[in-house]
């Protein structure tokens with residue numbers, strides 16, 4: 001069993017418990033009455049690098065990262081620093097995240113919010129929208145083609161945008177064939193947890209310029225950002241470096257300035 005398989009087994013159990021408490025029809029109704037989602041793609045297509053800043057307490061690879069008693073306060077500092085979007089991990093067992101965090105962040109910031117979870121069932125998409133998400137993550141390695149396509153359609157029917165995450169050339173091809181508009185390359189292999197920042201550079205050309213390109217994970221320094229921007233990243237997704245930084249707003253500004261050097 002890979003790390004990803006193990007995480008998904010837990011997600012499935014937790015989902016089972018939530019569906020027993022709140023039926024799909026109720027979550028669907030809540031999604032339909034939620035305020036309209038915000039558009040993210042124009043922000044990601046801005047010539048300046050977009051920083052998607054993550055609220056992340058812990059992770060399977062690093063264990064405890066930060067306490068984050070007030071995720072809304074952290075998100076507000078991300079937005080003040082110029083974050084294009086806020087990613088909120090809602091998976092509980094391995095990341096110590098929760099849907100309450102999504103509610104708190106949504107209520108506090110007016111930038112788009114990503115529900116960062118392991119999406120395996122349509123219930124989670126209605127749930128994401130009901131809790132104010134504008135974006136969801138689709139991990140190609142966790143989905144067959146039929147689910148990838150149907151979840152892309154459901155995401156768009158709900159007015160949200162999907163960040164479609166890849167790690168290999170084959171996954172990039174599957175994402176493109178399914179019609180993904182925003183494609184992430186995760187520098188972290190979710191089966192082994194190894195991180196290699198070269199993953200993005202190796203796959204950026206394959207994605208091409210029709211889709212938005214997001215470099216994800218393992219981005220720690222301004223030099224990392226400069227390199228990824230020079231390789232064509234439109235956006236970066238950063239968790240650890242921001243939650244461990246004493247001044248996350250300053251870190252985001254520093255990353256955006258580094259990206260300018262990378263594309264010059």
Ligand SMILES: O=C(O)c1ccccc1NCC(=O)[C@H](O)[C@H](O)COP(=O)(O)O
Nearest residue numbers: 059060061190216217218219238239240
């Ligand atoms: O972060 C992990 O250890 C992890 C392990 C298994 C599946 C997903 C994982 N992380 C989710 C993410 O996508 C990252 O939180 C995100 O890209 C930010 O990464 P980082 O900047 O390295 O914290």
